[in-house]
Amino acid sequence: MKQIFKKILAISMTFVLLFSTMSFTINDYYCGGNLVDSSIFPKDDFCDTTMQMPVSMHDEDCTIKADTCCNIVVKIVEGQNELKSNFSKLNFEQQQFIALFTYSYINLFEGFDTTIIPFRNYLPPIVGKDITVLYQTFLI
Numbered sequence: 001m002k003q004i005f006k007k008i009l010a011i012s013m014t015f016v017l018l019f020s021t022m023s024f025t026i027n028d029y030y031c032g033g034n035l036v037d038s039s040i041f042p043k044d045d046f047c048d049t050t051m052q053m054p055v056s057m058h059d060e061d062c063t064i065k066a067d068t069c070c071n072i073v074v075k076i077v078e079g080q081n082e083l084k085s086n087f088s089k090l091n092f093e094q095q096q097f098i099a100l101f102t103y104s105y106i107n108l109f110e111g112f113d114t115t116i117i118p119f120r121n122y123l124p125p126i127v128g129k130d131i132t133v134l135y136q137t138f139l140i
Helices: 002-021 046-050 092-108 131-135
Strands: 024-031 034-039 070-077
Touching: none
Parallel strands: none
Antiparallel strands: 024 034, 024 070
16 A cells, blocks of 8 residues: 555645646737637647728728737746756745754654563562561462
8 A cells, every 4th residue: 555655646746746847838819909819839820811800990802901910929938947946046044944844754653662671771679588488468
């Protein structure tokens, strides 16, 4: 059971690492000032194939103006490039807090000995006479 949890944890950590370092772009297509489409993969001929402009936006010779047709806004989502944290950027109080938190967290789960013998260092009393025989008190 423990091995299964370790494998699940390892797989989930690899996905977290993969998605935190992945970069992608989002393309927003605006036609006439309205959002028409959003996509991750760019479309080359979006304005020509999808948008039919009304007659009022045409010129005298029936050509569409470039300004009124389409506007593409590109949003870039960058992933994490540096995977190792640099602790030199932290000030002294933050470094001290991290060190004390780590020390207390490690000592929190420190285990105890399973065989604690409280009388290990004490000797039993010296018996000079057998008391049960002397007083003749026997358990039956």
